Every structure is written in structure tokens, then in C-alpha cells.
Amino acid sequence: MKLVSYMSQWRGIAKEAMDRTAIAVKFLCCLHITDTYFCSPTHVYGPSMLPTLNMVGDIVLVEHVSQRLGKVRHGDLVVIRSPLDPKRCLTKRIMGMEGDTVTYFDPMLGDATRVAVVPKGHVWIQGDNIFASHDSRHFGPVPYGLIQGKVFFRVWPLDCLGVPGQ
């Protein structure tokens, strides 16, 4: 008799633990799906986007829908995986889509302007602060598949709340 009550007590505890775990798993799965398919917060810092984003660090919202649908356009602010170090992400502005001719100018290499054609399936990215940005001017056009998402809203600092660059 004692054993039966002991067993039923254990069964109740195990059932409750299973339920809690299931809820946690579902929550984490939902989080993963929102993060990868819809929108996620990102912390961006560094001098390369200076007039648009602050140097010390902004928190921006990145949406992943338009990149999947192929709707990323010239002039969009994107988060892109660095072609040189896949663990790092860069925030840059798209200056040319595939087939565009880009005229660029690098103050580090002299005054001459150069011209490049963006090959198929690639984009040309550049920082807004051309003096302190490591971008397509150095490593060339990057494949579209490296784009992680498009920056569409800034949430921190609070006085800059809104669409960046406006």
C-alpha cells in the first residue's frame, strides 16, 4: 500500500516535470523561429557607419524576411557575415546589386576613383564612413547568400528611436 502511494506520487512529479520541459522546449523553438525567420535584435558598434549609427554601440532590430524573398535593394542597411572571418558580422550599406557598375573612392589608396562591376549573385557593400571602413573596396563584392538581414529599426539609444538615417 505504501509502495503504491509512493509510485503514484512519483508519477505525478514526473508528469509535471515533463509538462514543464515541453513548455520550455516549445518556447525555445518559437524563439528560434522568430529569431531566424522574422526579426532579431543586434548590437552594432564601431566607427564604420558613423553618421548613421553611433560608434559606441546601438541596438537595432534586424528583419530576415526581405532577404529571403530577395527584396534587399540598393541603399539598404544590412547585416552581413564577413567573408574574411565567418564568425563576425558586419553592418554595411548596399551600394550596388548584381550587374551594377560601382564607382568608388578609397582615401587610403589615393585620390583616384575606381570602377567595378558587381558580378552575378553578388552585392557591393560599403560603410557610410569611407575613412574608417573595411568593406567591398578591400575584399571585393560579396555573395548575396552572406546577407543575414536588413536593419529596419533602432531601439537604443532611446533618443534615436526610429528608422536609422532619418
Added chain:
Amino acid sequence: MGSSSFLWNFTKKFVTFGIITVTVSDRYVTVVPVRGGSMSPTLNPKTSSSAGNFSDDYVLVEKFCVDKYRFSHGDVVVFSSPLNHKERHIKRIVALSGEWFGSRQNYDVLKVPEGHCWVEGDNAAFSMDSKSFGPIPLGLIRGRVTHVVWPPQRIGAIQSPPRERLSSL
């Protein structure tokens, strides 16, 4: 009343199953079909020219390697094509970043740039790979192929690179 609650329960189960499946296939493992003969004889050893035949291999792709981007020679990887981001290709890594690599086509020796790798199909004659689009950034890699899971007579792990390829390096 009864049927609507049944419907509600069914939908709830279905959605739960869906989100768990998507999460697991995004983060951990997934199964994808292989089309085309560019990796023959490792995958799809006898492909006829007709598309969508029943002898397509299904392979297990693990995504753990993408967290650290640590790959080795001879890994078979899935990556999104640098020419068209909607396409996925399956090829074998032949050289990693910073290595000197001699291609067999024109006897050039070239250095794979930092953060890139050189991928080639096992079937060199019918393969669209780094010989046509150059080295690819590691960031494009979506996973590593580890096993063939279908058809049943071909279940097993992926072999390391074919011997003749090793001797040519």
C-alpha cells in the same frame, strides 16, 4: 462542439510538431535529397539524365560544424551558391584558407584567401564548383554531409576523399 475541440487539438499538435521540426532541422540535423551527378561516385553513383528519378540519394546534414566554422579537408559540405543564393550545392572541400593549391586544369598554383575554401565535386567533368566561381567564403556553408540515409542499400557514412584525388594534391 466535440469536433471543433478535436480540430483545435489537432491543429495545436500539428503546429507544435512543425516548429520543433523546423528548429531541429535548422540547428542540428536535417535530411536533404541530392540532385545531379556532380558528386558521383560518392553520391548518386548512377544518375540518368532524366530529372527527379527514384535513385536520388538522401543525405544526413549536420549543422553543429557551422557554429565554429571549423572544417577539414575532404569534408562534404552544403553551401548556398555564390551565383544564386536560392540554390544549394553539395561539394567536397579540397583546400582551406591560407593554403596553396594547385588546380589540375591549367597548372596554376593559387592561394585560397582568408576565410574562404576551395570546393570541388568528385566528378570533375560534370561539376560546377570553385573551378568556375572561385573560392567561396566559409560563411556560405550551411552544413556538413555525414551519412547517406536512402536508398537502403547505400546507407552508410560518407567516405573520405577518393584516392586518386589525394595523389593529385
